[in-house]
Amino acid sequence: xxxxxxxxxxxxxxxxxxxxxxxxxxxxxxxxxxxxxxxxxxxxxxxxxxxxxxxxxxxxxxxxxxxxxxxxxxxxxxxxxxxxxxxxxxxxxxxxxxxxxxxxxxxxxxxxxxxxxxxxxxxxxxxxxxxxxxxxxxxxxxxxxxxxxxxxxxxxxxxxxxxxxxxxxxxxxxxxxxxxxxxxxxxxxxxxxxxxxxxxxxxxxxxxxxxxxxxxxxxxxxxxxxxxxxxxxxxxxxxxxxxxxxxxxxxxxxxxxxxxxxxxxxxxxxxxxxxxxxxxxxxxxxxxxxxxxxxxxxxxxxxxxxxxxxxxxxxxxxxxxxxxxxxxxxxxxxxxxx
Amino acid sequence: xxxxxxxxxxxxxxxxxxxxxxxxxxxxxxxxxxxxxxxxxxxxxxxxxxxxxxxxxxxxxxxxxxxxxxxxxxxxxxxxxxxxxxxxxxxxxxxxxxxxxxxxxxxxxxxxxxxxxxxxxxxxxxxxxxxxxxxxxxxxxxxxxxxxxxxxxxxxxxxxxxxxxxxxxxxxxxxxxxxxxxxxxxx
Numbered sequence: 001x002x003x004x005x006x007x008x009x010x011x012x013x014x015x016x017x018x019x020x021x022x023x024x025x026x027x028x029x030x031x032x033x034x035x036x037x038x039x040x041x042x043x044x045x046x047x048x049x050x051x052x053x054x055x056x057x058x059x060x061x062x063x064x065x066x067x068x069x070x071x072x073x074x075x076x077x078x079x080x081x082x083x084x085x086x087x088x089x090x091x092x093x094x095x096x097x098x099x100x101x102x103x104x105x106x107x108x109x110x111x112x113x114x115x116x117x118x119x120x121x122x123x124x125x126x127x128x129x130x131x132x133x134x135x136x137x138x139x140x141x142x143x144x145x146x147x148x149x150x151x152x153x154x155x156x157x158x159x160x161x162x163x164x165x166x167x168x169x170x171x172x173x174x175x176x177x178x179x180x181x182x183x184x185x186x187x188x189x190x191x192x193x194x195x196x197x198x199x200x201x202x203x204x205x206x207x208x209x210x211x212x213x214x215x216x217x218x219x220x221x222x223x224x225x226x227x228x229x230x231x232x233x234x235x236x237x238x239x240x241x242x243x244x245x246x247x248x249x250x251x252x253x254x255x256x257x258x259x260x261x262x263x264x265x266x267x268x269x270x271x272x273x274x275x276x277x278x279x280x281x282x283x284x285x286x287x288x289x290x291x292x293x294x295x296x297x298x299x300x301x302x303x304x305x306x307x308x309x310x311x312x313x314x315x316x317x318x319x320x321x322x323x324x325x326x327x328x329x330x331x332x333x334x335x336x337x338x
Numbered sequence: 339x340x341x342x343x344x345x346x347x348x349x350x351x352x353x354x355x356x357x358x359x360x361x362x363x364x365x366x367x368x369x370x371x372x373x374x375x376x377x378x379x380x381x382x383x384x385x386x387x388x389x390x391x392x393x394x395x396x397x398x399x400x401x402x403x404x405x406x407x408x409x410x411x412x413x414x415x416x417x418x419x420x421x422x423x424x425x426x427x428x429x430x431x432x433x434x435x436x437x438x439x440x441x442x443x444x445x446x447x448x449x450x451x452x453x454x455x456x457x458x459x460x461x462x463x464x465x466x467x468x469x470x471x472x473x474x475x476x477x478x479x480x481x482x483x484x485x486x487x488x489x490x491x492x493x494x495x496x497x498x499x500x501x502x503x504x505x506x507x508x509x510x511x512x513x514x515x516x517x518x519x520x521x522x523x524x525x
Contacts, residue, residue: 010479018370
């Protein structure tokens with residue numbers, strides 16, 4: 001079957017007949033609505049603005065154009081007038097230029113004059129400053145001369161007067177450091193005694209655990225032993241210390257608080273058993289041995305008051321010499337109940 | 339008929355009842371046949387025809403003659419059928435007996451019994467087409483609408499209608515060829 005045959009048969013497809021009563025039903029069901037044109041609202045007499053809008057818009061545009069034309073005419077007239085005035089002014093332009101050049105020249109001269117005045121004023125200030133600095137320089141020279149003279153004066157007048165102020169201060173500092181070393185040494189001995197059944201150590205080197213460093217065993221004024229400051233505790237022995245150790249190992253209780261425990265032979269600082277350190281003038285005191293122990297005793301009087309050095313633990317204490325010749329430390333304000 | 343239908347529709351728009359009645363007389367057979375072929379029974383076809391014309395009178399005021407009245411009316415019928423089909427979800431393939439009966443009572447003379455049998459099978463194969471191609475065949479061949487009007491009713495381009503018809507003819511030709519080969523084998 002070819003395509004033409006198929007199309008021919010399709011075009012000749014049977015058409016089913018409608019029921020006869022369908023036409024009547026369809027015709028009876030016709031409900032027509034009024035046409036749109038009949039429902040329109042007549043324009044006449046309605047919305048006058050809308051009706052006259054094109055005319056009004058055109059008139060408005062015309063009026064706007066007229067106004068703009070008038071404004072432009074006015075501007076043109078003003079510009080012409082301005083142009084004329086400028087032409088008149090331009091006629092005297094060369095003269096104005098000359099005047100302007102003269103004015104500029106005068107202004108430049110005035111500025112140059114102002115600059116010269118400022119330079120002159122600055123020059124005066126510099127001269128004043130130079131004079132002041134010159135006087136200061138002379139003063140400095142004079143002070144230097146005076147300083148040099150004062151520095152040379154003690155040596156020139158009396159060369160055997162002793163060490164200078166700085167040397168004295170250095171010696172005082174070393175003395176205080178020596179007292180401090182002995183104080184720490186006494187504290188270490190006390191700790192060692194507490195840990196060893198009330199017995200004192202046999203030597204200074206035995207207190208390695210109680211002493212923080214070997215530096216406290218070397219007097220800062222002992223220049224021959226300053227090299228021992230770097231020695232470790234393992235290599236340290238009693239000969240390396242600046243201080244003479246006098247405590248006896250079997251005597252640890254504080255039965256003789258004024259007994260001498262250690263001595264600095266350089267500063268004549270004495271560490272006593274009670275932990276105090278006494279700085280003694282060797283011209284007034286000397287060491288006395290009693291019962292195998294050393295004590296301090298005045299040379300000339302039986303009971304003198306010894307000024308105590310400003311060391312911790314010995315403050316507010318005074319050394320009194322008793323009749324038996326032994327020095328004891330007693331508080332300055334003793335407790336009346338004791 | 340087209341110009342006459344346009345004149346009648348214009349008169350009906352102005353409220354002329356006789357013109358509307360004449361329009362019904364002119365088109366109700368075609369619309370009923372179209373819907374009868376699609377829906378598969380007389381009762382539904384009658385209902386759909388009535389709905390189509392009721393919708394026509396409702397929308398007549400908005401008819402602006404962008405297409406012919408026939409095309410516009412077929413468009414309404416087509417959408418009425420789509421609504422009905424969407425609601426019913428029916429399989430609208432026609433039974434063989436129906437097409438056989440229609441072919442038998444058709445006033446169009448067939449040349450011989452074999453052609454009648456062939457036409458009967460052809461209409462049955464048309465119902466096996468998918469919905470888009472089937473609508474194109476119904477409107478163009480069964481309802482004798484031109485291609486452009488068929489496209490307007492379906493809301494697609496004319497080229498699309500041509501493509502669908504070409505696909506439908508290819509399908510029908512292949513089915514016919516297959517059927518002929520089977521007959522020859524039997525012989």
